[in-house]
Amino acid sequence: MKFNLNSFLLATSTALDHAEEEIMHITTHHSKRCAYISLRIGLELNLSKEECFDLCSLALMHDNGITQAFYDQNCLEAGEKKNLEILEKLVDHCKIGEQNVRKFPFLTSPKNIILHHHEYLDGSGLYGLEGDKIPIMSQIICFADDIDMKFNLLDSSISALNGIKTFAKDNKETLYYEEIVDAFLRLSSKISFWRDLNDENILSSVEKYLPVIDSTIELKDLLSISSVFSNIIDAKSKFTALHSNELTSKAAKVTEYFGWDEQKSVFFQVAANLHDIGKLSTPRIILEKNGPLTKGEFERVKEHAYLTHMILKAIEGFEQIHDWASAHHERNDGSGYPFGLKAKELSFESKILAALDMYQALVETRPYRKALPHDEAIEILYDQVPKNLFEEEIVDLIAAIFEEEALV
Structure with missing residues (x-):
């Protein structure tokens, strides 16, 4: 049967955002913003249409294991104030997330992208991978995730944008690949990039850049x-x-x-x-x-x-x-x-x-x-x-x- 993966992913990402919002106390549309930033960087780096589609799909689902990891670890009782730092350090959410997506019909057969989406070049990530041992898609998603978690991307004031750019530059070649940071800095020089991240625009923004994939499955x-x-x-x-x-x-x-x-x-x-x-x-x-x-x-x-x-x-x-x-x-x-x-x-x-x-x-x-x-x-x-x-x-x-x- 013909199956439109685009509409399926974007629709279901709304549910994942709701789950993440409760557990991690972050703003809505986190997965979509990560997907948008990742997708734009992928396109800027001239990844193939298929690679960009898979990158966006993985970014939308990057934290799909958070709910189960939160429950399995029993690190916080329901109703208590959630500790984002503890949750983000749960190695299990990467393992569970990777396991969950193995049946998904990716176009380029990506492996261990979600498993390693919290890895840094200097080896300070969850699994201690260093340098080029980290898959490029994992690093792109890690960068996009960090940008959205550490900054309010809905604040497009000059001081706020300068702070984001300074963070990216300061961590180039230390935490993130140089080409990822440079691609982001080129994209972030356009005000349209920031407007696309607004709540009212984010869904249509992802749709606009996401390659259309009508799969027969x-x-x-x-x-x-x-x-x-x-x-x-x-x-x-x-x-x-x-x-x-x-x-x-x-x-x-x-x-x-x-x-x-x-x-x-x-x-x-x-x-x-x-x-x-x-x-x-x-x-x-x-x-x-x-x-x-x-x-x-x-x-x-x-x-x-x-x-x-x-x-x-x-x-x-x-x-x-x-x-x-x-x-x-x-x-x-x-x-x-x-x-x-x-x-x-x-x-x-x-x-x-x-x-x-x-x-x-x-x-x-x-x-x-x-x-x-x-x-x-x-x-x-x-x-x-x-x-x-x-x-x-x-x-x-x-x-x-x-x-x-x-x-x-």
Whole structure:
């Protein structure tokens, strides 16, 4: 199938920005600014179209391992003030990030770029690599990351810009390759470069310079790509550590039950993989709250479905996937969210995914209860039928498909 990688990357980077914003207390659009600076430097250095595309892709995803590393290390409790220096020094976020992107369909087969995106020429980076042992893409992303983290790039006053340029010059050939710094200094002499970094311009700025890549990929590869992001989503909380992956596994069994063709089957599984991508914006302290949510907290949780809608809507070719995934909290009577759609406005597939999502949540441990056995979860689903939330035939099929699995 034809697949527009550009729209997929730019759309999903919004979710990664939300996750990074909560953990690292940085401003929004960090990944896009890193991608823009990296891409412009790559073009300035005359990297090939394919290399520039991969460089931009890697820059957009450079911190994709932060969420899992933060949880695995347990270095800070949710809700406490986050220590950026500690997080940036977590070697694990580089390892996890590199592992996560290995299934991504890069054009030039880049290796260990994310793994080494915190390396400096003098060997003072996380892995102590020196000089030309550091991949050029890693160094470009490291430079762009440092510039955005150390300075407010939205301040384009003369004094602010001079400070950034002075930092770049002072660290040329010490921390960063000479050609990277020189390319940046040439670009930074134009006011348009700085205006492109503004919040209102950054998305269109990346799109403007990013080479257009319409890839033809196998359907199974699309599933692999989406699993990259489901892993990042699930790492948000220990209570959802397998939620998207388990839902996708159950979605696959539903497609087998109906005998759907390969494309519809893969699309349904991708929708399951990405249904909670908007949850990367939900604070972990809410996801792991051991007790009832306040009205305000529940409203914050509900926002994730709308963000899933906005992210997936922006991806070319994802129309069906978007419709199924973004409706996973809609209910037949119109009481669901984010749009309050009613039964006649919901597809059969959307209704199945919504009920399946609730079933999966019930059989998982949550901070306020233990995982429920299959029979109890199904009983709760049947309780929704007379309330006009789910249709009986859909609950019937979920009960039938997973009863045998529950006995194993």
